[in-house]
Amino acid sequence: MSAVGLKFAPLKSQHVLPGFRLSLGFTIFYLTSLVLIPLLALMLRPFELGLDGVWEAISTPRVLASLRLSFGMALAAAIIDSVFGLIIAWVLVRYRFPGRAILDALIDLPFALPTAVAGIALSTLYAPSGWLGGILAEYGIKVAYTPWGVLIAMVFISLPFTVRTVQPVLAELGKDVEEAAATLGATRVQTISRVMLPMLYPAILTGCAMAFARAVGEYGSIIFLAGNLPGISEIAPLLIVIKLEEFNYAGAAAIGVVMLATSFVMLLALNAIQSWAARRR
Amino acid sequence: MSKRVTKPTEDPLWLKLTLGAVALAFVAVVLVLPLVLVFKEALAGGVDAFFNAMTEPDTLASVKLSLLAAAIAVPLNTVFGIAAAWAIAKFDFRGKTFLVTLIDLPFSVSPVVAGLVYVLIFGNHGWFGSTLADHDIRILFALPGIVLATIFVTFPFVARELIPLMVDQGRDEEEAAATLGASGFRTFLMVTLPNIKWGLLYGILLCNARALGEFGAVSVLSGKIRGETNTMPLHIQLLYDNYDYVGAFAVAALLAMLGLLTLAIKSFLEWRYADELAASHRH
Numbered sequence: 001m002s003a004v005g006l007k008f009a010p011l012k013s014q015h016v017l018p019g020f021r022l023s024l025g026f027t028i029f030y031l032t033s034l035v036l037i038p039l040l041a042l043m044l045r046p047f048e049l050g051l052d053g054v055w056e057a058i059s060t061p062r063v064l065a066s067l068r069l070s071f072g073m074a075l076a077a078a079i080i081d082s083v084f085g086l087i088i089a090w091v092l093v094r095y096r097f098p099g100r101a102i103l104d105a106l107i108d109l110p111f112a113l114p115t116a117v118a119g120i121a122l123s124t125l126y127a128p129s130g131w132l133g134g135i136l137a138e139y140g141i142k143v144a145y146t147p148w149g150v151l152i153a154m155v156f157i158s159l160p161f162t163v164r165t166v167q168p169v170l171a172e173l174g175k176d177v178e179e180a181a182a183t184l185g186a187t188r189v190q191t192i193s194r195v196m197l198p199m200l201y202p203a204i205l206t207g208c209a210m211a212f213a214r215a216v217g218e219y220g221s222i223i224f225l226a227g228n229l230p231g232i233s234e235i236a237p238l239l240i241v242i243k244l245e246e247f248n249y250a251g252a253a254a255i256g257v258v259m260l261a262t263s264f265v266m267l268l269a270l271n272a273i274q275s276w277a278a279r280r281r
Numbered sequence: 282m283s284k285r286v287t288k289p290t291e292d293p294l295w296l297k298l299t300l301g302a303v304a305l306a307f308v309a310v311v312l313v314l315p316l317v318l319v320f321k322e323a324l325a326g327g328v329d330a331f332f333n334a335m336t337e338p339d340t341l342a343s344v345k346l347s348l349l350a351a352a353i354a355v356p357l358n359t360v361f362g363i364a365a366a367w368a369i370a371k372f373d374f375r376g377k378t379f380l381v382t383l384i385d386l387p388f389s390v391s392p393v394v395a396g397l398v399y400v401l402i403f404g405n406h407g408w409f410g411s412t413l414a415d416h417d418i419r420i421l422f423a424l425p426g427i428v429l430a431t432i433f434v435t436f437p438f439v440a441r442e443l444i445p446l447m448v449d450q451g452r453d454e455e456e457a458a459a460t461l462g463a464s465g466f467r468t469f470l471m472v473t474l475p476n477i478k479w480g481l482l483y484g485i486l487l488c489n490a491r492a493l494g495e496f497g498a499v500s501v502l503s504g505k506i507r508g509e510t511n512t513m514p515l516h517i518q519l520l521y522d523n524y525d526y527v528g529a530f531a532v533a534a535l536l537a538m539l540g541l542l543t544l545a546i547k548s549f550l551e552w553r554y555a556d557e558l559a560a561s562h563r564h
Contacts (some may be wrong), residue, residue: 016456017371019467024368027380034432035387041408045401084307091304095297103305105548109312111487112496112540112547116514117533120521121315122323129312140416156311168561175290182289188296200409217391220496220514224521237393241501243398249406256397263389267382 028213042260057254063239070236071191074215077154079278082208085162093170110156113168115220120151123224145227150235153221158211165207166200175200202277206270213266217259316537323534334531337509343516350512351492354431358488362439369454370447387436395433396501399426407521422504427512430498435488442484443477445559450476479554489545494536
């Protein structure tokens with residue numbers, strides 16, 4: 001983990017460009033003091049409690065329920081976004097139609113729209129009196145103030161990741177492979193499902209992992225929509241906030257460590273997917 | 282003769298229509314509807330009510346605080362991004378890939394966890410909590426905490442735009458300038474900066490949008506004191522929880538307009554200066 005322990009030195013000493021020590025020194029100083037040491041403070045916390053203390057803090061029914069909800073819904077949202085993200089990327093890359101540029105720009109809306117804005121908008125939209133909540137209520141479906149609210153907010157927040165990872169890869173796929181498949185007698189649907197989709201798997205998987213990582217840690221948009229009922233629609237990040245407000249630092253840190261460990265695992269997974277994709281090429 | 286022959290690499294019409302309809306419907310319901318609703322609700326009480334809500338003193342204080350926090354955090358992360366990209370793109374050293382991974386790390390950390398780590402350091406029971414209290418220095422529930430949270434969540438934005446761009450551009454031009462006797466600073470100003478200016482602007486734009494909109498990390502560290510430590514997103518929550526929907530959606534509409542402006546400039550840069558942005562944005 002410690003970048004400090006590694007020896008940073010130029011491999012070639014005959015460099016003509018100046019500023020190596022200054023720029024790298026500042027980079028490491030800034031990164032260490034603002035990101036690495038604070039994260040270290042979190043990772044060391046459980047050792048102050050002892051592992052038993054951490055387990056005790058996590059294994060209460062309320063915490064376990066919040067972790068199950070956050071991870072389960074994030075996985076579901078990532079899969080939904082992967083499917084629709086692929087379709088949207090396909091439409092954006094392959095079809096020409098009026099308004100395509102606007103549709104393309106709109107995909108990044110969840111990046112540009114603050115999560116609190118998304119939260120109150122989704123909450124009003126899916127409330128029983130809202131535009132969509134009203135329609136769904138007629139079919140007996142409740143979204144606002146239920147676990148489904150968590151899912152809706154996560155689907156919103158994570159969509160750009162899946163579209164934006166598939167889109168450039170799809171744009172670079174050469175037409176020669178498709179032509180070859182068509183020449184050999186494949187129907188269009190066969191060409192897409194048997195030839196093109198397999199080439200997109202690494203990008204789809206990368207987008208799915210990024211969408212999951214974003215969704216599992218999301219806070220702002222969800223708390224307005226989910227109703228935050230303990231054990232039912234209360235997400236793990238919210239429970240961290242609640243524990244902090246109760247000055248239960250140990251309990252907050254224990255959940256924080258689980259979330260941070262997830263982040264590291266997702267980073268490793270993303271790197272693994274990338275090297276797998278590089279080997280396939 | 283008028284029957285159109287579809288090329289073998291073109292989707293049949295039924296497939297085009299189906300996929301197109303699914304994509305449009307999904308984007309309309311998931312993305313466009315919430316956006317339209319923000320503006321509709323903000324103007325629900327008429328234009329006068331909107332402007333009254335906007336000029337309310339606590340609302341203005343939240344706008345000012347958000348701008349101030351962004352005005353500190355964005356330049357710092359910009360300097361960091363340039364320094365990191367210079368070191369990574371212009372020199373070879375061991376551990377480079379690892380360093381790039383570490384720079385991206387804040388993106389995969391939950392905003393709430395970002396707030397939490399600073400509480401564990403600067404809070405009353407934190408590492409430096411008692412020392413800070415002895416010297417009467419306030420970090421939590423004050424501007425420094427808000428700025429720290431903003432820096433953490435916007436940390437990689439500029440760096441991750443510049444690193445791939447400058448790696449692509451190589452180091453020949455800078456080496457030529459240095460060989461001809463230009464100082465390091467002059468080389469950067471006259472050779473590097475003109476090459477990266479649009480990529481730099483792109484990174485700053487996204488960094489700024491996130492800085493003004495950050496909610497989770499800031500909410501943990503700000504203490505949410507109305508009119509004092511409430512940023513715009515936190516003020517939205519306060520108004521909304523107090524059933525002041527016109528007020529909440531007025532601030533939300535302001536942030537949404539900023540977001541749309543960001544998207545417009547971003548799309549313009551991608552369209553006009555595609556060759557001068559990181560390769561992943563060229564489409």
